Amino acid sequence: MGSDPGPGTATSTRWPGRRTGPLTDGLFVQASTKDLPDVAELSGREGSGLVLTGPDALDGALAALEHYKIARPVLVDRRRYATDKRVRGTEPFCQRWLRKQRQLGTAAVLTDSGYIGQGDLAALTAVLGQTARYIDREGTPAGGVWAVLPLHRRWLREDRSLLIAQIKAYGVPVALVLEHEADPLGTRVAVEGLVEVLDGPVPTALLSTDVSALGALAYGAVWTAVGMRSSLRHLYPVTPFKRHGSPSALLDPVLTITSIAKILRVYADASDELIWRCPCPVCEGRELAWLGTIPPGMVAAEAGRHTLAALLERREELAWLSPGERRRIWWHFRCSDALWLYDALGLVDRYQWQKPGFLKSWLALHP
Numbered sequence: 316m317g318s319d320p321g322p323g324t325a326t327s328t329r330w331p332g333r334r335t336g337p338l339t340d341g342l343f344v345q346a347s348t349k350d351l352p353d354v355a356e357l358s359g360r361e362g363s364g365l366v367l368t369g370p371d372a373l374d375g376a377l378a379a380l381e382h383y384k385i386a387r388p389v390l391v392d393r394r395r396y397a398t399d400k401r402v403r404g405t406e407p408f409c410q411r412w413l414r415k416q417r418q419l420g421t422a423a424v425l426t427d428s429g430y431i432g433q434g435d436l437a438a439l440t441a442v443l444g445q446t447a448r449y450i451d452r453e454g455t456p457a458g459g460v461w462a463v464l465p466l467h468r469r470w471l472r473e474d475r476s477l478l479i480a481q482i483k484a485y486g487v488p489v490a491l492v493l494e495h496e497a498d499p500l501g502t503r504v505a506v507e508g509l510v511e512v513l514d515g516p517v518p519t520a521l522l523s524t525d526v527s528a529l530g531a532l533a534y535g536a537v538w539t540a541v542g543m544r545s546s547l548r549h550l551y552p553v554t555p556f557k558r559h560g561s562p563s564a565l566l567d568p569v570l571t572i573t574s575i576a577k578i579l580r581v582y583a584d585a586s587d588e589l590i591w592r593c594p595c596p597v598c599e600g601r602e603l604a605w606l607g608t609i610p611p612g613m614v615a616a617e618a619g620r621h622t623l624a625a626l627l628e629r630r631e632e633l634a635w636l637s638p639g640e641r642r643r644i645w646w647h648f649r650c651s652d653a654l655w656l657y658d659a660l661g662l663v664d665r666y667q668w669q670k671p672g673f674l675k676s677w678l679a680l681h682p
């Protein structure tokens with residue numbers, strides 16, 4: 316590790332504007348560069364911003380800033396940690412990739428980390444150590460330098476103490492990416508792990524997430540990013556099988572992102588219920604079933620826009636509350652209301668939906 320600063324390094328210079336900067340309380344849209352025309356307007360809204368993702372994210376950031384003139388935070392996540400071609404966390408950062416973010420004027424610098432696998436302490440310390448050295452050498456831009464930590468699920472569970480000890484020792488802001496085949500925060504132990512990291516001494520963000528972005532913000536995440544498409548809503552483990560996800564959308568009253576086909580089945584039986592009318596700025600009061608009437612090539616993008624717009628409305632409610640207990644209580648009751656509606660609508664009994672593990676796990680915490 317050579318010049319690794321490690322434990323004991325002064326950290327305050329690495330945390331500019333911890334709770335006051337433009338990133339604070341953000342619920343950003345995480346999207347690939349090809350989705351930019353669909354998300355540009357949405358990511359310019361209050362409380363929003365954009366995390367362009369993938370190997371061409373720098374080109375996307377240039378277009379977002381210069382062509383679309385997005386006035387909210389624009390960030391880039393290279394996502395070298397994903398797919399079967401992913402690199403390990405021990406891989407050196409690309410200095411050009413980091414420098415280019417400063418030249419473009421992105422709201423903060425995100426490291427182009429490799430993947431941190433099960434028990435791979437060398438990868439974890441390589442990412443944190445490189446970030447600390449980079450900050451010491453290059454200084455900190457206004458929004459900070461964030462070590463992107465793409466974590467195997469075990470890090471929030473059995474190896475949680477080790478993870479937290481290392482984060483604390485290196486003292487750099489971290490942006491977590493959680494790996495799981497279905498829902499990384501679908502169990503109580505995982506949610507407790509996340510909350511313990513959020514309680515720690517360094518600013519923490521959550522990339523590539525879903526509805527749990529609201530829970531993370533309620534429990535102290537500085538900012539979050541929600542995937543525009545399901546492929547960016549968490550980190551999928553590498554598998555030899557190709558995934559074929561059907562387009563999904565947020566059914567806001569039950570805080571659940573699920574396939575549009577499932578939503579339409581319930582709608583067909585219970586179209587007189589009040590839950591269908593969506594006040595988000597994309598639906599503008601239309602019933603959510605409108606997603607079933609648009610051409611297949613447009614469904615995923617429109618559903619993603621509705622999902623993000625509705626989550627941004629929820630974020631607005633949360634942002635009115637002061638950080639701490641009031642936000643946690645707000646989130647507790649949002650989860651409780653959503654689960655109550657599952658029963659009231661007969662989603663489990665009549666339609667064989669399952670109550671999402673993340674709602675039950677967040678609810679189980681004592682706010």
Ligand SMILES: [Zn+2]
Binds near residue numbers: 621624
């Ligand atoms: Zn909507």
